[in-house]
Amino acid sequence: MKFGLFLFAATIIAFTSGCSLFYSTPKPTISKPIYDAPSNALEDDYFHSPVGDVAGHYPKQWLQTNIEHVSELENLGFVYTNPDRTWALTLEEIPGSADLRRRYEKDGLLSVAEESINLRRKKTSEFQISRAPELFTQNSMQFANYEIVRKASDSSYHSRYVLFTTGIRFYEIGISELSQNARNSANNGYLANYELLQAVISSLEGVPSGK
Secondary structure (H helix, E strand, O other), rough: OOHHHHHHHHHHHHHHOOOOOOOOEEEOOOEOOOOOOOOOEEEEEEEEEOOOOOOEEEEOOEEEEEEEEEOOOOOOOEEEEEEOEEEEEEEEEEEHHHHHHHHHHHHOOHHHHHHHHHHOOOOOOOEEEEEEEEEEEEOOOEEEEEEEEEEEEOOOEEEEEEEOOOOOEEEEEEEEEOOOOHHHHHHOHHHHHHHHHHHHHHEEOOOOOOO
C-alpha cells in the first residue's frame, strides 16, 4: 500500500512540474475567460485550502486523495483525481517571499505565474510551455493562466495552471494529465479537462475582485 502511494505521489510530482525551452516574458494584457465552463459539472460539496481562506467546488465523481503522510506532496493543499486516476486537480500555495511581493506590486499576477514556472524548473526540465502566461477575468476575479506539455515515450501529457491571490496569499490551482487511455486521448480530451478547471475557477470563494 505504501509503495503504491509512493508511486502515485511520484507521478503527480512528475506531471505537475515544468520547464520552458522557448519562452519570452508575456505582456500584461487582460482577456475574457480562455475556456468555456461547462454547467452542472461540479459537486455541491466544497473543497477548502488548508487555512480555509479559499473554497470552491470540485468536479463530479472526482475523489480526494489522502496525501497527509506523503512527504513529497507536503506543499500541496489537496489532490483530487478522476475515478480512473488519469487526471489530478491540485491546489498549491506559492510562497509569498519579499521579492515576489515586490514583483507582484509591479507586474501583478504575471509575476506569480513566472514564480510558478521557476519553481517547476527546479523540479524537472522535461517539458515545454504550450501557452505562455496571460491574464483573464472570471466573475470579476482576476487570474493568470499558463499551460505545459510533457513528452513521455510516444505520448504527450498536458497540464494547465491558474494563479490567483486572496490578497494575502498566492495560490496555484492546476489540472494535470497523469496517464492516458483511449477515452482521454480521443477528441482532445485535455481541452475538456481545461474547461472543467474553468468551472472550478468560476466556483471559487475568497478571491477578491481584480484591480
